[in-house]
Amino acid sequence: MSSSELQYIVEMSGQWLLPVPNTENGIPVSTRLQLLRDKAHAWFKVDIHSFETVLIKGVTQTRKNFVAGGHLYLWNAQEDTATIFPIFPKPSQQSIQRDWPPGALCSVPHSYNLDVFMDPAQNLIAVVYVADHETVYIRLGTLDGDDVHPQAAGERLFLSDNSYNSLETIRAKLKGFGRHIALWRRLDDDNWASLEEVWQLQIWDWQNSTTSNSILNGGVPYQSNTTIDFCFLGNNRLLVITDNLKLYSIEDMSQTPELLACFLMPVSLMLRCLLPTDDIGHSSQQVQQTMYTSDPTHRLLCLTASSPRTSFSSSQVFIISTRIFFHFDRMAAATPIPWKHWGPSNSRIFRHPYHFKIHISGNQVLQALPVGTRNSESMLHLMDFSPLAVTNRRGLGRVVEEPSTIDISDSTGRSGGSLTTSLPYVQVVLSDRKFNSADSELQDIWIDRDRIYMLTADVEREMFGGDPMNPLRPIDQIEVVDI
Template sequence: MDPAENLIAIACIIFNWPEGNHRICIDLGLLDGDGAHPQAAGRTLFPSGRFQDDILPSDDLQVDIFGRYITFQSSRRSTVYGGFNEENEEQWCLQIWDWRQSTTSSFVISDTIINPEDGESFDYCFLGNNRLLTVGKDLKLYSIENLSRAPQLLACFLMPVSVTSIESLIPMDDDIMPGSRLQMQAQRPMWTSDPKNRLLSLVARIQSATSKSFTFVISTRIFFDLQVSVFEGMEVIPWKCWGPLNARIFPHDLRCRVGVCGNRVLHTFPATGATADDEDPSDDTDYKLYMMDFSPSAVAHRQGLGRVVTEPSIIETTESAETLTSSLPYVVVVSDRTFDPDQLMDIWVDKDRIYLPKPNTEDPDSVGYLRLR
């Protein structure tokens, strides 16, 4: 449902038992009444033939509305047998409609993960009205200006080293709209923003002897600067060409929490007495909140608040001393107080508040907040 559009979308699987086949359709309606939506191209959306034929009733299916777009995705995990080898795989498909323009679409994206890790899956988000970013082992950027034809891959941004799984954190924003698997914010911000100057965050588990995890904070402007000379003629862009100047990498332990809002990232790090490199910190480890603002204006005009960080940071990713360097400038403010893990079971951040779960024996679902200044 999308109350702002007064729209409800319902995905249906219709079985034809004698023939043993099925078809899929998405019915559109009004939230506040009956009949067709006055802005919709039609009452029913129909997936493309090959997308519909690949769907099984047992698949994980999801329909979502993001402004002018409706998405329908399926995910299926299965075991593939080949000779003496047995492999698990996850197949993921996504189809997109501009529901105001057409009831059909040929825009279908699909991918497969071989032997997926726990929690590993594909994600996606809209960057404005004409670009889509998918998140997997690498980041793939597509043009969505014409949904009546096959997706146009603009570029593939390679992630550094071997990433085994990624958790995507993207703000709920009018211009950066996350897919259904992405972590949502506590409430929808009431302002608009430029999708060329926002942030996304990836929590990545990197293949190494210690299976370390890291937070990648990435400026979305890199997905709009494909005409720069260093990228000219490149569809596959190595990390060294795009990452160091447009990202920051931080250690991430199992109890760290991350929130993203606009140009700000809220990250929890162990306080004094523990290190951010601890993969499994003790239960009595306390944490501090780090609010990082990556907007160029904050870096240039911090007005005495926080500390400006412009020097490169170097992260060691493996026991063989392999390192990654990143240098996206930011301003950081560290909380005076510390928090125990029970106070940081989750966090959300919007324009001027930080939301934390508030343990309450009378109301276990209560949420407290800290005001940002």
């Protein structure tokens, strides 16, 4: 093995990356090594004033929106519409522009949609809907057409647990990764004696079967502040998030997911999971255009927590390295792992005002944090948690290796004491650009390997439809900064 090959392997590992097969295209190892190092260094010297702007209406009115592969993906639950909008896609990226008018996402009579999942990496759109006010299905289609997805086992996925089908679905979350799709449902149980909120989580291998026996059920006491969320950690693991973190194996889809470990949180919290959009799928043409992808065993997981008493003043943010979910004692399924044994060295906790913005990509975190005594403005902060972040920063940024301690509160707003965490990172503050927080100028942010995207609301106003009774809405714009 040559010196360049050895350095390339070390650099890939140190940036928590994996090579994508058959993408080297005859490029010498030394050139690939230099490109990798230059890319890791590039975001430390971002010119936040050098950007392109694209105008788009109605982004802030949608329930779901995210950026991936140079496109903006929107779903408006209230109006039952969806949009894919290209944002200066690069020549190597396929450009898609789609608009689904009301009724187009699902054309089944007497039905209504609960949630929509779009996976640009696999050209997949999945719509969970209720037919005849009772039966729940998931429709599988393509983003760039109206056909059934060519890799799908069928047009629709069916629920398998009939004992829960008689209960009304109040709320639903639909997520996917690779060949897996999971649906979480909150169910209306008329049996108030149980004092529980019933929920069900079902996982499908959508490329091989339209039915599934991989089902989890649970309940939460009524008037409890516990929330339920979940996320995929690679192709064979699922993390279910309540006030603690339960890790399941989903390798065998013919049975109930196997509990691998329970990771206890320090206090009871209302947790919401945020995963980067580059975790959505990983086998498409878009991903194949690069020579590497992030390692699922070494990514970042972001959990945000708030309480009824603090949600309008501050949020608690947990940045957790996913390595802990792949390296633990196999006896953990029988004995929950206390926070002090796994949390402090594998995470960082931050406390921010409620209107902060955050997005993650691989091992990098982008935050918009308020500045000043009145939090009237905000600035962008970038953090790199990869092992080689210090080496690649080339003297730029601030190295944070010392532990940090913050006070936290539980889901009821009561003090939960102080917590110390020590996951190292490098931080860069883009202090030469400020956003007006008072007017909610900065609506959302995203980061990927190549760009930073900033959704801002223009101060101009525009009347929609010519109807004087319609409210005035802001003209949204997305600013794109190359890294």
